[in-house]
Amino acid sequence: MSHGPATEWKENQALDKKKSRLGVLMFIIYTVVYAGFILINVMDNKVMRMTIGDLNVAIVYGFGLIILALVLAIIYNQICTNAEKVSEDKGNR
Amino acid sequence: MNYLASPGAIAIFICFVISVLFISFYFARKTKSATDYYAAGGSIHWSINGIAFAGDYLSAASFLGICGLIATYGFDGFLYAIGFLAGWMVALFIVAEPMKRLGKYTFTDALDSKFNSKGIKLMGAVSTLLVSMVYLIPQMVGAGTLVTPLLGLPHEAGVIMVGVIVIAIVATAGMASTTYVQFFKGALLITFSLILVFLVLSRGLSTSPERTDVAYHNLTTLKVTSISGTVVKIEDPSYKVMNLIKSKTKSYVKLSKDNIESIWTLNAPKNILEETETITQLANGFTLYNGEPKANNKFFQVGTMSELDGQKATGNTAITTGSLNPFSLVAMISNGVVTRWAHEVIKDGTNQITVYYQNPTSGKDILSPGLKYKVDPAKGATSTDRFNFVSLMLALFLGTASLPHILIRYYTVPSPSAARKSTLVAITAMAFFYILTLYMGLGAMTGGVLDLTNDNMAAPLLAKSIGIAIFAMISAIAFSTVLGTVSGLIVAASGAIAHDLMDRFFNMKLTDKKKVFAGKITAIVVGCIAMVLGILFKNMNVASLVGWAFAVAAAANFPSIIMILFWKKTTAAGVICSIVVGLISSLAIILLSQDTYTNVYNLVGVAAPIAFSNPALVGVPLSFITLIVISLFTQKSSDLKAVSGIAS
Numbered sequence: 001m002s003h004g005p006a007t008e009w010k011e012n013q014a015l016d017k018k019k020s021r022l023g024v025l026m027f028i029i030y031t032v033v034y035a036g037f038i039l040i041n042v043m044d045n046k047v048m049r050m051t052i053g054d055l056n057v058a059i060v061y062g063f064g065l066i067i068l069a070l071v072l073a074i075i076y077n078q079i080c081t082n083a084e085k086v087s088e089d090k091g092n093r
Numbered sequence: 094m095n096y097l098a099s100p101g102a103i104a105i106f107i108c109f110v111i112s113v114l115f116i117s118f119y120f121a122r123k124t125k126s127a128t129d130y131y132a133a134g135g136s137i138h139w140s141i142n143g144i145a146f147a148g149d150y151l152s153a154a155s156f157l158g159i160c161g162l163i164a165t166y167g168f169d170g171f172l173y174a175i176g177f178l179a180g181w182m183v184a185l186f187i188v189a190e191p192m193k194r195l196g197k198y199t200f201t202d203a204l205d206s207k208f209n210s211k212g213i214k215l216m217g218a219v220s221t222l223l224v225s226m227v228y229l230i231p232q233m234v235g236a237g238t239l240v241t242p243l244l245g246l247p248h249e250a251g252v253i254m255v256g257v258i259v260i261a262i263v264a265t266a267g268m269a270s271t272t273y274v275q276f277f278k279g280a281l282l283i284t285f286s287l288i289l290v291f292l293v294l295s296r297g298l299s300t301s302p303e304r305t306d307v308a309y310h311n312l313t314t315l316k317v318t319s320i321s322g323t324v325v326k327i328e329d330p331s332y333k334v335m336n337l338i339k340s341k342t343k344s345y346v347k348l349s350k351d352n353i354e355s356i357w358t359l360n361a362p363k364n365i366l367e368e369t370e371t372i373t374q375l376a377n378g379f380t381l382y383n384g385e386p387k388a389n390n391k392f393f394q395v396g397t398m399s400e401l402d403g404q405k406a407t408g409n410t411a412i413t414t415g416s417l418n419p420f421s422l423v424a425m426i427s428n429g430v431v432t433r434w435a436h437e438v439i440k441d442g443t444n445q446i447t448v449y450y451q452n453p454t455s456g457k458d459i460l461s462p463g464l465k466y467k468v469d470p471a472k473g474a475t476s477t478d479r480f481n482f483v484s485l486m487l488a489l490f491l492g493t494a495s496l497p498h499i500l501i502r503y504y505t506v507p508s509p510s511a512a513r514k515s516t517l518v519a520i521t522a523m524a525f526f527y528i529l530t531l532y533m534g535l536g537a538m539t540g541g542v543l544d545l546t547n548d549n550m551a552a553p554l555l556a557k558s559i560g561i562a563i564f565a566m567i568s569a570i571a572f573s574t575v576l577g578t579v580s581g582l583i584v585a586a587s588g589a590i591a592h593d594l595m596d597r598f599f600n601m602k603l604t605d606k607k608k609v610f611a612g613k614i615t616a617i618v619v620g621c622i623a624m625v626l627g628i629l630f631k632n633m634n635v636a637s638l639v640g641w642a643f644a645v646a647a648a649a650n651f652p653s654i655i656m657i658l659f660w661k662k663t664t665a666a667g668v669i670c671s672i673v674v675g676l677i678s679s680l681a682i683i684l685l686s687q688d689t690y691t692n693v694y695n696l697v698g699v700a701a702p703i704a705f706s707n708p709a710l711v712g713v714p715l716s717f718i719t720l721i722v723i724s725l726f727t728q729k730s731s732d733l734k735a736v737s738g739i740a741s
Contacts, residue, residue, distance in 0.1 A: 016190070016509075020658075023186035030182045031490075037175070038486045041462050042479050045469035049461045054424035058168050058461045062175050063528070069178055070524045073185055077517045084510055 015087045019080050026076050033068060037061055098245030101565030106244065109277075109573050110258055116273045120266035127608040130267035131198035131588050132504035137272055139511040143518020145272045146502055148279025150177075150493070150519070151526060152228075152578040153235035153549075154639040156282065157571060159527075160555075161548035163534020164396065165433070167459035169466050170534055174527035176486050180493025180643075181523065185516040188494040190509035191658050199588040200500040201597075204653055210665035211598055216672040218593035221497040223676060224646045225586045226626070228496070229579065231638035233627025235549070236575040242550060243568040249628050255572075256624035259579045263587065263616040267609075268505055271580040278570070278577035283522055285566050286529045289552075292559045293536035298425055299413040300398050300406035302541040304558040309541040310393035312432070312451070315348075315357065315366040325359065327366065340439050345369070345448060347441065353384040358450045369450045370395070370434070370545060376443035394554065396543035399453050400430035419532065426535060427456040433538070434545055449545045459538070477704045485640060488709035492643030495650035498578075498585035579623065587615040640707065641683050648712025649675035652720050660724075667724030675716035682708035 040047050040061075048058040124130050137145070155177060162170025196203035201217025233252050240251025262270050296302075302309050316328040323337045325346050335347040335354065344359040346366055357366035370392060373381040382392040399405065401412045402425065414425055435452040438445060458464065466482045467474035493499060503512045537543060537551035542558045544550050556567040591611035596603050603611060652671050656663045683689060688706030690696045 016194070019190065023190075024659075027182060027186040030179070030186070034179050034182075034486075034490060038483055041468050042483060045461075045463060045471075049457060054420060054427065056427065056457065056460055059423060062168070062171055065175050066178055066524050066527060069182055070521060072182070073517050073520045076186060077513060080510070080513060 012087055015083060018083060022076060022079060026072050030068065030072055034065060037065060096242035096245070098243070099561065099565050099568060101561060102243055102568035105565050105569035106572055109569055110576075112277070113258070113270075113274050113573075113576065114261055117262045117265040117270035120269040120273070124266040124269055124609065126605050127198070127592070127612070129269065130609045130612050131584070131592060132501070133267070133269040133272050135504060135507055137505040139506050139515040140518055141276050142272065142502060142506050142511070142515035144279045144522055145275040145505075146279075146499070146515060146519035147283070147522040147526070148275030148277070148577045149502060149581040150499060150523065150578075151279060151282055151574065152232060152639070153239070153571070153574050154231065155526075155530075156286075156574050157235070157239075157549045157552055158639065159530045160533045160537060160552040161550070162465070163531060164537035164543055164551035164555075165548050166465035167454075167535075167538070168462050169464050171531050172462065172466070172486070173489065174530050176489025177493070178520070178523055178527050179490050181516065181520045183491060184494040184499070185513065185520060187658065188500070188654060189503060189512045189516045192500055192503045192654075193506065193509040193512040195657075196500075196504060198501070198504055198592050199585075200497050200650070200654075201589065201593045203500075204657060204668060205597075207657065208665040208668070210669070212669040213665055214593050214598040216669050218589040218598065220649045220672050220676060221589035221593070222586055223680075224495075224497055224642055224649065225582045225589070226622075227638060227645055228498070228642040229582045229586075229623050230626050230630050231642075232575050232579050232582065233623050234630050234638075236572070236579075237627055237631060238547075238549060239572055239575070242547070243553065243572060248631055252624050252627035255575055255579060256620050256627070258576060259583055259623075260617050260620035262576070262580045263583045263620070264613045267587075267612060267616075268501070268584050271577075271584050272502075272505055274580055275577040278573045279522065281566075281570050282574060283526050283529075285563070285570055286526060286533060289556055289559070289563060289567060290529045290532040290536070292563065293532055293540070293555070294418065294422060295416050296540075296559065297414040297417045298398050298401060298422065298429075298539055299411050300401055301411035302397055302539070302558070304541060305560055306557050307394075309397070310395075312368045314368070317359070317361075317364045317366060320359075320361060320364075336441075338439055338441055340437055343437070343450065345439065355384050356446060356448055358448075367451050369448050371449070372447045372546070373441075374445040392544075392546070394542050394544055395432070395434055395449075396538050397432055397541045398426070398429050398539050399432045401425065402429065422532065422535065423460065425456075426539065427460050429456045430454065431456060431459055431539055433459075434543075436545070480705050480710060481707050484644070484705065484707035484710035487713065488640065488644040488647050488707055491647035491651045491709065491713060495646040495654065496642070497589070497646075497650070498581040501585050501588060502581075583616050583619050583623070586619045587612045590615045590619070641679075644683070644707055644709040644712065645676065645679045647709050648679040648716050651675075651713060652716040656717075656720050656724075660721075662724050662728060663720065664724045664727045666727040667720040667722075670723040671716045671720035674719040675712055678715050679708040679712035682706075682711060 050057045052060050128134055159170055159173050192203050195206040201214055204217050205213040236255035237248035237251040240246045262274055301311055318328050319326045325334055325337055332348040332350045335349050338345045346357045346359050348355050356369050356371045358369055360367055370383055385391045404412050406412055430453050433452045433454045434449045436447055436449045438447050463469055467478040468482050506512050506515055533552050537555040540555055540558055542554040553568050553571055557564040595601050595611055649672050653668045682703055685701055685703045686706040687701040687704050690699055690701035
């Protein structure tokens with residue numbers, strides 16, 4: 001394994017801006033859902049005890065936050081990777 | 094309880110240490126430039142970096158702490174898992190790529206990239222050192238706490254052992270060896286946690302859990318025949334009733350059998366006495382566990398289902414479920430009752446007795462928030478309780494992307510897109526791990542394995558109840574967990590001193606070779622300081638310190654990182670003041686909080702100046718406001734020279 005100098009990457013401000021905007025959008029979506037979890041806990045704790053099938057809202061919401069984190073992360077990475085490929089292809093042409 | 098060192102655990106741990114040292118010396122020959130030392134040459138593959146992120150982040154607090162909290166408080170422990178992972182959303186969506194684009198070796202590089210300000214270099218380094226030290230103390234204390242039960246050595250030996258191994262890892266090949274140590278630790282931790290959860294689900298639930306190490310202690314009750322004033326009579330003639338002891342909420346009966354005294358809870362409505370566990374401090378300084386010296390091993394492990402599937406456990410007939418799946422295990426607990434244990438300190442003559450009494454709790458309460466963090470006003474939650482809860486969740490959310498030892502990992506990959514991809518790998522691995530913590534915690538809570546004197550041991554003790562091989566592996570991994578995280582913290586601290594302060598702040602113009610040498614010497618010094626702190630803070634509460642580190646990092650670093658990326662009017666003076674205000678306000682709140690007064694200074698009953706204990710909800714907004722106001726006031730002088738002048 002080489003430990004030579006860091007690989008250089010091509011700067012692409014338009015692409016970086018696009019990725020940054022998407023990142024902020026994803027961050028806002030997750031923050032709203034996370035804040036909802038905290039607010040329900042503090043404002044109306046009884047909601048957390050309501051049952052959904054065999055489970056309760058607390059467990060479903062908690063697991064949901066972990067799974068949502070994973071899903072959003074995968075979507076974000078996929079969109080960014082695709083955009084990088086398109087930009088690279090354009091650059092090569 | 095008494096712990097015996099497991100030869101298997103020692104053997105596996107020694108193998109791990111030898112492998113780690115081999116890796117370190119292998120990479121030492123290749124570590125020549127500063128980029129090699131501080132950023133592993135920026136050439137680590139994103140997939141390896143992603144698992145190394147997990148190995149870096151999943152500290153003793155994540156593994157032992159969360160499992161212990163879930164085993165004690167149920168869902169409230171899982172809140173940490175949710176918050177710890179949520180923090181990675183900030184890291185991925187906001188911080189990952191810009192951090193890589195703007196910095197070289199340390200996160201101070203990124204903060205300073207637009208300003209070239211001496212003040213930012215200084216404050217970035219100070220913040221890195223303070224946050225890393227606050228984070229380092231619980232890790233070193235954790236090493237000492239673990240080494241006694243797992244390897245049979247005293248606390249100091251554990252601290253020194255971790256210190257020496259970590260110095261060897263960091264001082265040889267810096268970030269390269271640290272990365273591979275964290276990679277192996279992260280991969281092993283997740284793999285063996287999965288195996289442990291699989292075994293827990295296969296075993297299922299029982300009112301008298303099957304254990305492979307020692308038989309489960311079935312709790313007994315004694316029938317009360319009469320209660321009149323302070324005189325209690327019982328049916329069993331083998332016990333002699335000594336006296337009735339009343340606390341604010343409970344009545345206890347002291348019994349004697351074969352000259353051994355025991356304390357029982359009086360359940361007057363049911364006319365029974367219920368078994369308790371006790372630690373008695375005698376006036377002559379001796380300590381008795383369940384009425385006998387510690388060596389007699391009478392302090393038993395607890396925690397089990399007392400009602401399962403609508404049926405109550407009676408006598409020695411156990412109710413068992415057989416194998417369960419992840420959903421049915423949660424549903425079974427939710428519909429049952431778990432015997433949790435609460436404790437209080439009572440006086441009996443000159444003796445001080447800590448009584449652990451049975452506290453049957455419905456599964457619905459266990460799987461809902463509220464057993465640790467009081468948030469429901471109907472159940473007596475005050476506004477301070479609710480403030481603390483929101484503040485903790487905010488600290489966990491914003492703290493992750495502000496921890497210097499996490500941020501430096503973005504410089505070990507070749508490009509911003511690799512930084513992003515490695516964060517995705519880290520999130521995937523950790524999401525999986527944090528879901529497993531719920532099952533390890535619930536498994537320990539209901540598996541009859543809890544040691545009431547040490548809730549950090551829930552996961553290793555759960556493994557011990559299942560089999561000695563899995564126990565050996567989990568114990569060795571638990572100890573290695575500390576190695577991985579401490580290595581990362583020492584690299585971060587060494588970068589702050591050698592790169593940010595010596596090279597850039599004091600402008601010592603070190604050559605590449607000297608920069609590596611300075612880094613290695615700093616790692617040795619920081620490692621030695623960490624060992625001293627680990628011994629000095631021996632009795633500190635490990636979990637609260639980790640929570641503080643997140644809060645301090647969030648208040649000191651998060652506003653600067655965000656505003657530099659998203660607000661063009663940010664000035665160097667604004668960044669410097671924001672870090673200073675964030676650090677001072679959060680540390681002051683921690684040091685003057687009621688929690689610290691009671692648990693750290695041991696000033697029980699003394700009212701602290703600040704009622705709440707988690708500073709994030711005050712520190713973060715204060716730091717943001719400072720940055721905005723100072724930046725607006727220093728707009729005219731925001732050209733580089735002027736700002737550098739103010740800052741330096």
